[in-house]
Amino acid sequence: MKQISILGCGWLGLPLAKAMLENGFSVNGSTTSSEKLSVLKNSGIQPFLITLSENKVDGDPYKFLENSKILIIDIPPKLRSLEQGSSSPLRRTFVEKIKNIIPYIEKSTVEKVLFISSTSVYGGSDSMVTEETIPLPNTESGRQLLQSEQLLQTNQNFKTTVLRFGGLIGEDRHPVRFLAGKKNLDNPMAPINLIHQNDCSGVILAILQQNCWGKTLNAVTPYHPSRKDYYTQKAIEKNLDLPEFKNEFNSVGKTILNGKIISVLKYTFTEPNL
Structure with a gap:
């Protein structure tokens, strides 16, 4: 049985951990x-209380990584409040957190890292975007x-593989x-770039x-209405109030292509139409 460590068992990480258990990990x-430690334990996951901050790592990262060959890092930047009007200067909080965990990885048995990232690194490009597109992020989290x-x-x-998810x-x-119910929404003709939790x-x-x-891989369902x-x-x-979009045709929005998911992994999406 292979052991794997998942840093961040949240909305995506917990069902991912359960899927790993079902597949022999x-x-x-x-x-x-x-409070969530018992949830992890009752699911068959060995639970660890680990908190990354700008200055240190709280918990027992050595024990968390012990005997694992693979580490999945699935922690969100959580910088949105800083981007939306906060008077505090934007800080390199997320980067510092990653810097702080790296020495523990280097001293562990981990040989491979899977980093969960986002297509936000591409910024507001109005074009077809592949893994070869040069990232030009226009948000602090990106x-x-x-x-x-x-x-x-x-x-x-x-070795690190970066997985850039679209909207989850x-x-x-x-x-x-x-x-639902909102009015004057921008970019009515811009394409969606989403992926279902199951396909993640x-x-x-x-x-x-x-x-x-x-590798670096884009993970977005090939469905872009x-x-x-x-x-x-x-x-x-869903019987919700209809959103109302502006009557404009010059919408700006990128289309994320997932060529490597298809050509390299030969992956077939289970939720193709979302």
Whole structure:
């Protein structure tokens, strides 16, 4: 039985850990909430209370990483409040957190790291975006994710694959709930770039099964209707108030292509139409 460590058993990390267990892995999983330790344990996950800050790592990262060959880092930057009007200067909080965990990885048995990133690193490009597109992030979280990717991928002590997810949706999480009933929404004709929680776990499992390391992969379902068409239809399906978009045709929005997921992993999406 292979052991794996998952740093961050949240909305994505917990079902991912459960999927790993179902596929023959033993899992060390971390959380920042002491109340959630029992949830992890009752799911068959070895629980660890690990908190990364700008200055240190709280908990027992050595024990968390012990005997694992693979580490999955799935912690969000959580910088949105800083970007939306905070009077505090933007800080390199997320980058510093990644810097602080790296020495523990270097001293551990970990040989391979899977870093969960985001297509936000590409910024507001109005074009077709592939893994070869030069990232030009225009948000603080995008900039810090890109810097963190580079820190991990240039480290010679382990091989890192970066997985850039589009917008995450699931049974209990869908952006239409935040858009329902809102008016004068921008970019009605911009394409959506989303991926379902089930396919997130599926793609990660495929990476592990096929030993796909040292790569950068875009993970977005190949389904790109316009924002207006998609969210209007989803509001109807969920009996929500319809969102109202501006009557404009010069919408700006990138289309994320997932060529390597298809050509390298041969992955077939289980939720192709979201």
